Amino acid sequence: MKITQIEAIPFAIPYRKPLKFASGEVHVADHVLVRVHTDEGIVGTAEAPPRPYTYGETQESIVAVIDKLFAPQLIGLSAWERETMHARMDRTVGNPTAKAAIDMAVWDVIGQAAQVSVSELLGGWSDRMKVSHMVGFAPPEEMVSEAERIRDTYGITTFKVKVGRQPYTLDVEACRALRASLGDDVRLYIDGNRGWSASDSARALREMDDLGLDFAEELCPADDVLGRRWLVSQSKIPFVADESAPTPADVTRELLAGSATAISIKTARTGFTNSTRVLNQCEAMGVEVVIGNQIDGQIGTLCAVAFGAAHRATTRRAGELSNFLDMADDLLAEPLVIEGGTLRVREGSGLGLDIDQEKLERYRLDR
Template identity: 60%
Template structure:
């Protein structure tokens, strides 16, 4: 099963309900579909979501690095030889989303060649994941209305509130309104996307004490090491590393330095192979993990479900899997369904994210 050709196909799908947060906003899903073709006719696929304000990658940079740097060195290799492929990928620094998509496409190929679902190859612990939904910057009552609607329509009982605004009162009010309107049985946690200082984060925690918030993700820039460590030491809830920990090495640094005491895993930036390495670090150290969302399409969300459902530790918390609902359309041939607050894995060879070719032709950029 030799790698014969690699494509990086740009496409754009507008969001019906754009998501706004401290480090930016997303109006259009300008992504890359990575396709790896083999000499026996199989095709492995994965979605690459550029997030320039977080990782510095763009649609153009992902297309260029995949087709001009990775592909020439990978063509002719056996698609099963992922170690050789990763040696090639690792020669280039950064570009985590591009590397992640290549890795997931290889796992998709492996599953298809073996006639096995990738979630089984990864571990097969469960056949579904609970869903957490992200709530963006909006007035408090609108956030509550959205959460109530998602609870009613999809059975979702976990919500991640995007915070990091100034004045702090906007986010503090949203926390109080959501807790009062949703009741005690709904899980709420926060993600500031580095929007505050450590002292501001401590003030928010003080003024939301008693609301039962379960986690605070990236409250301030992890590069502000002393403030971040002080926050971890004083916080009554876990401080989750996300954009500060895209690689296994970054995870080691943050955990050992005391900059985080929980970790968000995103397959869009780590693929499945490095995600396993990160998960191994965390489980070995007894550190909680969450499965995050890179404002993924259904293709990306299916990859997250595939990995998250495969391992016991990643099923303990609801995964951020539902923001594709804010898109005006998607590329999946068989759309994802959220039933009773969960998404099931696909019991088919590969990752289970088959593409609708007509939709791809319609939305592709060139």
């Protein structure tokens, strides 16, 4: 089962409303659809979301690195030769979401060939995950209104609150409003996207000590080495490394340095293969994990829930699987549905996804 072609198709779908956070804001899902073709007619599919403010990748760079470097290196390999594929792609530094999309599309091929779902191949622990929803920057009353709508419509009771604004008291006020409105039955945690200094982070956490936050994520920059260690050492809640830990080696560095006590796993940047390595590291070290979101569309979300539901450790907390709700449309022929606060893994072999060809033609940018 040889790889014969790798497609990188740029597309753009607008969001109904932008998601705003400390490192930027997203108005359009300008992603890349990645398809791996084989000589047996099996096609694997995944999605690469460019995040230039996090990894330096753009839609154009993802298409270029796949077309110019990765495809020529991988065409002709068997779809089962995953280690060889990674060795060849790793000759090129960076480009995490491009590599991850190829990895996940290849797993989709393997699942289809074996007539088994990718989630079962990865571990098969559960057929669903609890869902958390990210609430972006807005006036407190708007953030509360969105959270109430998501709770009442989809049954979601875990919320990740974007923080990192100046002054930090804006976000303290927002978190207080959310807790007051939603009550103690809802779980809240915060994500600063590196927007605060260590000292402001410490002040904010002290002022929110009574809110029962589950954990805090990337409150200050990754290169603030001593500040992060100081902050984590005094925190009463777990600190999640996200942007600071995009590779297994970075995970080791952050944990051993005392700069984090938990890890966000994002299949959009580590695929299924390296996400498994990160998860194994964390389990061996007794470190909690959460399934993160790269502001994925439905294809990326389907990949994330396939991985998250496959393992015990990743099902212990709600996964960030709902940002596609803010997109005006998507490419799946059968849209994802969140019910009762959970998202199910797709039935069928591989990832169980089908692309709506009419929508792909409408939104693709290379025609």
